[in-house]
Amino acid sequence: MPVDLSLYLVTDSTPAILKGRDLCTVVEDALKGGVTVVQYRDKKSDTGDLISTAKKLHQVTQRYGVPLLINDRVDVALAVGVEGVHLGQDDMTFELAKKLLPKDAIIGISTSSIEEARKAVADGADYIGIGTMFATPTKTNTKSVIGTAGTQAILDAISDSSIGTVSIGGINHANVQRVLYQSKSPKKGLDGVAIVSAIVAADDPKASAEEFANLIKSTPVFALDSKVAGANKPETLVAEVPQIVRKLVEAHPLVHNMINFVVSNFVANVALSIGASPIMSPYGDEAKDLCKFNGALLINMGTLTSESIPNYEKAIKAYNTRGNPVVLDPVGAAATEIRRNAVSRLMSGGYFDLIKGNEGEIRQVWGSNAVQQRGVDSGPSTLTDSQKAALARDLARRERNLVLMTGAIDYLSDGERVFAVENGHPYLGQVTGHLRLFLGLPYSDKLLAVLSGLLMYEIAAENAAAKDYVRGPGSFVPAFLDELYAIRTAAAKGDDSWIAGRAKVHEVKI
């Protein structure tokens, strides 16, 4: 029977991680919390001690019906009669281990490249440990840190095989869903995650394992495949928009805003105008209760302080745990070193269903071609339209999410499709704090949901700017709120005339 790799515990007996506790007790607690396979990894003990500890551990794991594997040492595995071994690239070869071990022994192999993974598949290994996912103090002599992109490339290369796969290195509660989700290649995903310190060093290993098990179970399956029929055609998508706006009005969703104080009042008014229920809470600990309302979380970094980041992280974790949507608006991401660091910290810790920003912000999130921002403005663009579209697509593809790059033309991508939206009005650019509530709707094509929010917003802006009493950004804001409210009222009555012939959307072929 194939081994359940979903929550794979790798032990560590060093004082910094085990903290002087009894290894068998810690492992038993972790098993109670839901660990599905255990690897005894001990780099320091002599053979005699390895065998005696492995025997004790085996008694524990057998009670829970969970396989015990030994790291590196085939001789210890044979002496104790455990279920298998885990071998690194510099350990005994797979062929020899296979010869020495019983026929049904589980053999796992460490891999960090496509070549190593292909060889493990060809040899007939039961599973591969893919890593190192993120740099980790638990193992500093790792060959390479490959991240979710490197893991995805390996999974893609072996997608025709049924070999088991786990990711290892720096995985914790805040990033486990992102690891599972973002590593997925079209035909093959990870079967689990291997964890050392986040369970063994935890004050409560049972609670930690339980939390991992829940997070793994609730990892969102991103619906890249679940699109409406013909969903590459703008006209097909736009035809769906009115019913999505209607659903939003009916759903009256909660939106939790961790918003900058400049636009807080405006954002609350926009939410109320379109029939949503806003709550402004910069207090991260509150998120564990607020996320239960199944709304969306908006993180807007506009007025970042030293306290913001830990609060954001708590809230992101709470929403990611439940699989509820999180939107990142990395305001001024490229303006200062503090903001640049904040963006990389948030990006490495949590999963964002939508990243929305101007060109400068999106380039900073992308990383490799960042530009210095002046304040929160994007500054003059050096990219062609097609490069902008490619940037939005590539970031969405890398992060396995949606990216909306705003500007005179907005580019919206899910990593596959890119749509350019030319609605809106320049006054809108002077009112920051756009809300994207639509992601929270139970609608499988998330790109279409965001497009609906965008069109509602931008058509309201056009309507407002056309009023004869609107003479600039000051008089624009109340008119804009009125127009959002007018669309909401029309949508609730089933009147779709607000969008008829108005959407300026086209697909960008790159």
Ligand SMILES: Cc1ncc(COP(=O)(O)OP(=O)(O)O)c(N)n1
């Ligand atoms: C599940 C899993 N994957 C990878 C490793 C790392 O093994 P290796 O490269 O042999 O390094 P050491 O563990 O020997 O330091 C692993 N142990 N488990």
Ligand SMILES: Cc1ncsc1CCOP(=O)(O)O
């Ligand atoms: C054994 C191993 N191999 C690659 S990283 C790693 C250690 C992972 O430890 P942690 O889960 O504490 O980051």
